Amino acid sequence: MYLCQTMKKEDLFKRLVSHCKEYGYIFQSSEIYDGLSAVYDYGPYGVELKNNIKQYWWKAMVQMHENIVGLDAAIFMHPTVWKASGHVDAFSDPLIDNKDSKKRYRADVLVEDYLAKIEKKIDKEVEKARKRFDDFDEEMFKKTNGRVLQNQEKYDTINKRLVEVMTNEDMEGFKTLIEDLKIACPESGSRNWTDVRQFNLMFSTQFGALATGENTVYLRPETAQGIFVNFLNVQKSTRQKLPFGIAQIGKAFRNEIVARQFIFRMREFEQMEMQFFVSPGEEMKWYHYWKEFRLKWHKTLFPATKLRFHDHEKLAHYANAAADVEFQFPFGFKELEGIHSRTDFDLKSHQEHSGRKLQYFDSEKKEHYVPYVVETSIGVDRMFLAILSHALQEEEVPDAKGGTATRVVMKIPAVLAPIKVAILPLVGKSGLPEKAREIFADLKWICECQYDEKDSIGRRYRRQDAIGTPFCVTVDFETLEDNAVTLRDRDTLEQVRLPISELAGKISEKLNFSNLWKEEAAVEA
Numbered sequence: 001m002y003l004c005q006t007m008k009k010e011d012l013f014k015r016l017v018s019h020c021k022e023y024g025y026i027f028q029s030s031e032i033y034d035g036l037s038a039v040y041d042y043g044p045y046g047v048e049l050k051n052n053i054k055q056y057w058w059k060a061m062v063q064m065h066e067n068i069v070g071l072d073a074a075i076f077m078h079p080t081v082w083k084a085s086g087h088v089d090a091f092s093d094p095l096i097d098n099k100d101s102k103k104r105y106r107a108d109v110l111v112e113d114y115l116a117k118i119e120k121k122i123d124k125e126v127e128k129a130r131k132r133f134d135d136f137d138e139e140m141f142k143k144t145n146g147r148v149l150q151n152q153e154k155y156d157t158i159n160k161r162l163v164e165v166m167t168n169e170d171m172e173g174f175k176t177l178i179e180d181l182k183i184a185c186p187e188s189g190s191r192n193w194t195d196v197r198q199f200n201l202m203f204s205t206q207f208g209a210l211a212t213g214e215n216t217v218y219l220r221p222e223t224a225q226g227i228f229v230n231f232l233n234v235q236k237s238t239r240q241k242l243p244f245g246i247a248q249i250g251k252a253f254r255n256e257i258v259a260r261q262f263i264f265r266m267r268e269f270e271q272m273e274m275q276f277f278v279s280p281g282e283e284m285k286w287y288h289y290w291k292e293f294r295l296k297w298h299k300t301l302f303p304a305t306k307l308r309f310h311d312h313e314k315l316a317h318y319a320n321a322a323a324d325v326e327f328q329f330p331f332g333f334k335e336l337e338g339i340h341s342r343t344d345f346d347l348k349s350h351q352e353h354s355g356r357k358l359q360y361f362d363s364e365k366k367e368h369y370v371p372y373v374v375e376t377s378i379g380v381d382r383m384f385l386a387i388l389s390h391a392l393q394e395e396e397v398p399d400a401k402g403g404t405a406t407r408v409v410m411k412i413p414a415v416l417a418p419i420k421v422a423i424l425p426l427v428g429k430s431g432l433p434e435k436a437r438e439i440f441a442d443l444k445w446i447c448e449c450q451y452d453e454k455d456s457i458g459r460r461y462r463r464q465d466a467i468g469t470p471f472c473v474t475v476d477f478e479t480l481e482d483n484a485v486t487l488r489d490r491d492t493l494e495q496v497r498l499p500i501s502e503l504a505g506k507i508s509e510k511l512n513f514s515n516l517w518k519e520e521a522a523v524e525a
Contacts, residue, residue: 013330017262018394023467038267045467048418049447053383054249057272060297061247066243069238075251082218084353085225092198094174095257101188107174108184109197111162116332118155122148163313171196201254202254219253228346231358234397242371245276261331261383268277270380277371284376285340286320288459290401294337294376298325300516302390318345327386336386337378344370387412410468411491415513418498419469420447424460426476428453436475446508465490
């Protein structure tokens with residue numbers, strides 16, 4: 001039995017960032033020129049994992065639903081698209097500058113960081129009590145402990161004020177809130193703040209040869225609008241009936257002032273979105289359906305304890321309901337995916353600004369109407385970070401001498417792992433490399449493989465563990481006689497001997513993406 005110990009939260013994130021660079025997952029963009037803030041490049045293993053995440057989402061959303069189809073809209077769109085969507089006038093963040101440090105911050109993030117400190121105090125009280133009592137009832141403790149109740153009341157009061165100033169776009173009230181909480185600049189410790197003001201987040205550029213205002217276009221800040229303007233094209237060409245969805249994976253760009261926490265918040269990022277078109281009056285039914293379906297998708301990859309819903313108190317101007325699926329990152333619970341009931345705002349607005357009807361003819365009701373929309377939107381990069389945050393572990397495992405050793409392992413689900421199988425000849429001579437390359441040539445048709453003959457077999461195992469490779473195939477001297485190999489499991493460390501002829505079938509079975517759904521169904525049952 002192995003002693004598995006996850007790293008402390010405060011150490012995990014730093015280790016994760018360095019691990020990503022050391023093992024070819026993520027590099028700082030333009031690093032040789034000292035980098036570009038909040039922009040990152042995905043390395044050899046990172047690009048494989050990212051592609052696998054996108055494929056897993058696509059299978060669940062498009063392949064598994066008969067009424068969802070795909071789209072790949074252009075990044076550049078007509079400038080009026082963003083006027084119609086509200087991004088030109090309303091896509092902004094509240095900013096505040098510190099006069100002493102000359103640093104600029106998002107006002108809402110400063111308050112959210114203050115709230116996070118209160119949450120940490122509550123969590124600290126809970127953990128202290130958990131260690132003291134064997135039959136610990138966390139829910140009851142939170143309802144009865146004086147310090148917890150006091151901190152929770154403080155949290156709720158501040159959060160209510162934050163929602164009010166955000167909803168009312170009360171910039172003066174925002175500054176008053178920051179001053180009342182005595183929030184200081186994280187860098188200088190100064191409380192010498194400017195007024196709060198709004199800052200538009202869209203990147204603009206010139207389209208065509210003339211640098212005039214008429215040719216200004218924007219890099220899209222979200223992928224959803226490409227779906228909305230193509231609603232009728234997709235509906236008519238695929239003969240879809242309501243309800244139906246359009247899914248898209250693509251890049252988006254936001255000039256984030258506070259871009260931090262590695263790839264959690266970046267200026268160039270990728271989204272996986274699905275817009276589900278429904279009849280007016282049915283949007284809440286489908287909103288709740290997609291909330292539960294998307295949570296189930298996440299639970300195929302993470303334990304339920306690391307996931308939670310956060311229902312929005314402050315709704316966007318286009319929404320009548322909204323919730324986030326939050327994941328427990330090393331720096332706390334943060335938004336991973338948003339599910340929104342967008343009403344008919346988008347299609348009506350584009351209809352008005354374009355002068356083209358974007359209506360659906362309901363053959364049963366014999367009428368035309370503008371559909372309502374339920375959206376699911378998840379960041380590929382945040383999902384990537386969540387996968388690695390949960391996967392990176394340190395373990396005490398048996399060593400060859402009968403003692404124990406520490407290994408760093410990435411327990412990425414086998415379906416998503418960048419390299420599925422490592423082919424390892426025991427030594428780099430005596431015909432073993434040739435036999436190993438034969439096996440590699442066969443297995444490369446079914447999954448991503450890697451061949452490695454450098455260093456001792458133990459060191460190669462450790463490297464594959466750190467990369468996150470779920471299976472290693474060892475070719476030894478007996479292989480030349482019995483045509484069998486040793487298959488090693490990353491998570492259990494179990495090693496089994498099996499014929500080479502059975503290898504492809506065994507690995508394909510373990511890599512079937514439906515296995516994760518079956519495991520989740522078994523847990524629910």
